[in-house]
Amino acid sequence: xxxxxxxxxxxxxxxxxxxxxxxxxxxxxxxxxxxxxxxxxxxxxxxxxxxxxxxxxxxxxxxxxxxxxxxxxxxxxxxxxxxxxxxxxxxxxxxxxxxxxxxxxxxxxxxxxxxxxxxxxxxxxxxxxxxxxxxxxxxxxxxxxxxxxxxxxxxxxxxxxxxxxxxxxxxxxxxxxxxxxxxxxxxxxxxxxxxxxxxxxxxxxxxxxxxxxxxxxxxxxxxxxxxxxxxxxxxxxxxxxxxxxxx
Numbered sequence: 001x002x003x004x005x006x007x008x009x010x011x012x013x014x015x016x017x018x019x020x021x022x023x024x025x026x027x028x029x030x031x032x033x034x035x036x037x038x039x040x041x042x043x044x045x046x047x048x049x050x051x052x053x054x055x056x057x058x059x060x061x062x063x064x065x066x067x068x069x070x071x072x073x074x075x076x077x078x079x080x081x082x083x084x085x086x087x088x089x090x091x092x093x094x095x096x097x098x099x100x101x102x103x104x105x106x107x108x109x110x111x112x113x114x115x116x117x118x119x120x121x122x123x124x125x126x127x128x129x130x131x132x133x134x135x136x137x138x139x140x141x142x143x144x145x146x147x148x149x150x151x152x153x154x155x156x157x158x159x160x161x162x163x164x165x166x167x168x169x170x171x172x173x174x175x176x177x178x179x180x181x182x183x184x185x186x187x188x189x190x191x192x193x194x195x196x197x198x199x200x201x202x203x204x205x206x207x208x209x210x211x212x213x214x215x216x217x218x219x220x221x222x223x224x225x226x227x228x229x230x231x232x233x234x235x236x237x238x239x240x241x242x243x244x245x246x247x
Contacts, residue, residue, distance in 0.1 A: 002027040007053050014049035022138065025195055029134050029202070030106065035059045039103050039130075043067040043088050043121060044111035048076040055080055065101050067111070089117040094124040104129045109137040115149035118158040126201070131188065135201040162199055165192055172208045 001009075005023040008016055033040075038058055045051055045066040054064060066076055066083040077083045084100070086093035088111045098104075107129055109121050118137055126135055142148035143159035150157040167174075171186035190204035 004053060004057055007056055011049060011053075013052055015047035016049035016053060017046060018050070019138075019197060021196060022198065025136075025198055025200065029136065029193075029200055030057070033058060033062075033105060035061060037061045037063065038105045039063045039065070039101065041065045041067065041101065041104050041107045041125075043107070043109045045070075045073045045076055045083070046110075048073070050110075051076055051081055063102075065097075067097065069112070087117075088112060088121050089114065091120050091124055094120060098125060098128045101128075105133045107133070107135050109135075110139065113139045113142040113148055115143070115156055115158050115161075119161055122158075122162075127184065127188075129203055131203060131205055133203050135203070136198065138198045140199060141197045162192075165189075165201070 002023060004026055008018065008023065034057065036058075038061075040054060040058065040062060042051060042054065042064065045068040051064060051066055055062070060080070062080065064081040066073060066081060067088060068083070068085060069087050071085050074083050074085065084097055086097070088094060088109075104125065107121075107125055109118060111117055111121070122135070122137065129135055137158070140159055143150040143154075143157040144152055150159070153160060165185070168182065168185040169189060169192065171183065187206055188203055190202045190206060193200040193202070
């Protein structure tokens with residue numbers, strides 16, 4: 001049992017509402033930030049219990065920024081926590097938020113879960129996350145729920161929107177992808193991890209991949225393989241030469 005789950009099971013104070021498989025995912029990507037001056041943004045403060053849990057987990061050096069549409073969330077502010085009230089679906093609000101937060105090392109989107117909110121939050125705040133930071137959007141099952149603007153393979157759902165990230169990650173290998181993908185995504189994104197209802201994106205400065213070989217070759221050299229179009233052209237040329245010889 002990791003420390004987050006242990007805290008949850010023995011929660012002494014404000015309510016925390018989580019899917020149980022989330023705790024392993026949190027610990028997998030957040031553990032490296034413990035006992036550092038991490039800047040953590042939580043969108044969707046709920047009853048304030050998760051913010052208490054994060055404070056306990058990350059330690060006293062950490063800085064926290066809570067975001068919620070409910071003005072009552074202001075009551076969760078303290079010496080480590082600053083709270084902003086606004087709608088994460090409002091890009092103007094999100095830009096103001098980004099301007100007021102010194103940096104973002106971890107962004108946890110547990111807000112309203114609508115497609116507009118999740119997509120706007122990603123588009124405005126993902127570029128603001130630090131070079132080796134983590135973006136985590138949870139409760140992605142709403143991408144399949146009509147009431148949140150979702151539906152199976154529905155264009156405009158966050159799941160369908162985020163599937164494009166797979167192409168963007170491979171910008172280096174296709175001129176067609178490169179034309180359609182934001183170049184900065186490939187240069188700043190290390191990995192995408194999908195779990196039930198969660199997407200975790202790890203950031204890391206990236207360069208165009210390259211290969212190397214070391215050691216001694218142990219296999220006999222292979223005959224070069226000609227591309228299909230060249231093979232067809234060669235066969236056609238051979239047939240033409242045979243016909244010419246027969247004349």
